Amino acid sequence: MEVAPSVYNRTHVSETIDYGGRRPAYKSHPLWNEAMAVTQAAYALAERLRPADPMIARHLRKAAVAIPAHVAGALTSDGDARRDHVLTARGALSEVSRQAGRAETTGETDAAAALARRASDLDRAVLFELSEAPGDFS
Numbered sequence: 824m825e826v827a828p829s830v831y832n833r834t835h836v837s838e839t840i841d842y843g844g845r846r847p848a849y850k851s852h853p854l855w856n857e858a859m860a861v862t863q864a865a866y867a868l869a870e871r872l873r874p875a876d877p878m879i880a881r882h883l884r885k886a887a888v889a890i891p892a893h894v895a896g897a898l899t900s901d902g903d904a905r906r907d908h909v910l911t912a913r914g915a916l917s918e919v920s921r922q923a924g925r926a927e928t929t930g931e932t933d934a935a936a937a938l939a940r941r942a943s944d945l946d947r948a949v950l951f952e953l954s955e956a957p958g959d960f961s
Contacts, residue, residue, distance in 0.1 A: 858891040886918035
């Protein structure tokens with residue numbers, strides 16, 4: 824199979840952002856690292872679920888991919904933008920937990936329960952560490 828040359832000439836976002844040779848600071852933050860770990864665990868579970876229940880697998884992947892993006896957004900934003908990222912990250916974590924609960928019925932009980940616990944723990948950490956004032960997020 825031959826790939827059109829234009830595919831090789833595309834500019835990717837990561838190629839256009841100049842961090843001065845350094846990694847963005849949020850990538851060293853424990854919340855972002857845990858968000859990536861939850862996303863990887865969700866993708867691994869989704870891959871195992873795909874043959875038995877492709878719908879759960881799709882929803883799990885879709886929710887999981889939003890988590891690190893919005894945690895990074897919250898870590899690098901202030902004010903309303905930060906609040907929006909926190910709320911969206913928490914919503915994605917809630918959806919991962921919900922889909923993991925549904926996955927428990929497909930025979931992946933241990934992995935699904937572990938993922939749901941991990942997502943719940945990260946949700947609490949995001950709430951605690953990224954909320955701007957007591958009572959802002961519920």
